[in-house]
Amino acid sequence: MITPDPAPTHVDDSPVVEVRDASVSLGGRPILRRVDLTVHPGEFVALMGANGSGKSTVVRTITGLAPLTGGEVRLFGTPLDRLHDRHRLGFVPQRVGVGGGVPASVWEVVASGRLTRRRWLRPFNAADRAAIRSALEVVGLSHRVRDGVATLSGGQQQRVMIARALASEPELLFLDEPTAGVDLPNQVALADALRLLKERGATIVLVAHELGPLAPLVDRAVVMRDGRVAYDGAPLADHEVHGPLFGEIHTHHHPEGEPAKPHRPQVASPLDPRETPEAGR
């Protein structure tokens, strides 16, 4: 709920996302190779890695947009193809040009986030309007409700798309590069909005090249390389992800010798029987 409710949505720690041995081919080319990923309730996971490493495809697979050629995806404990209450998911895709000639107002775009929760052709009820208002407040755009989306800057348009996802009151939110091409004040506004959502108990999976102001929110980093999970563990600084480390499968040593936090950190190991010597290259 987008209400001041600090209680987490889930009472147990059963995974919200379970990707098991998932493979995806696109255009006849293997893009994801035997990916495993588990996300627990309330976690904020940053999915990182170089261009073309497969980050977006992981998210597209988890949200059912890219078909599996092998393996399984479960959300909220249910196989993806049997999940009916899809309103529990929110998805802010990459580089959405909401302006593109569509004369929609900010309010209309954010209100469209309620469609999965409403019965067809019913007017918005008080709960709908409250959720829309709250989402606009969270992203700091209440004063722009009547404006055409096309009149907003790219960063503000991205905030509109975040508000649209927030209005649907998702338990699990995916964002693909929400800060790409967004100026710093808008990145900070996005971070504030996501912090609030996290405090309300949502589980968040974020695809990002660089975390910038989002870094303090991240509980866990997963780094993709060549369609595989190369690292799964404690958050990494942007420079670590983009340094030489992910030129190879990486074993992470935490700087102060602290144990990697939080959930079951895993480093994909070359000893993994599924890996072949040439596989990670």
Ligand SMILES: Nc1ncnc2c1ncn2[C@@H]1O[C@H](COP(=O)(O)OP(=O)(O)OP(=O)(O)O)[C@@H](O)[C@H]1O
């Ligand atoms: N529909 C498609 N058909 C064929 N190949 C695709 C398709 N979509 C993505 N790919 C390829 O899959 C690989 C992984 O793409 P993906 O977008 O998942 O990577 P990414 O890590 O998100 O990259 P970026 O950071 O550039 O968005 C790339 O080589 C890309 O060219």
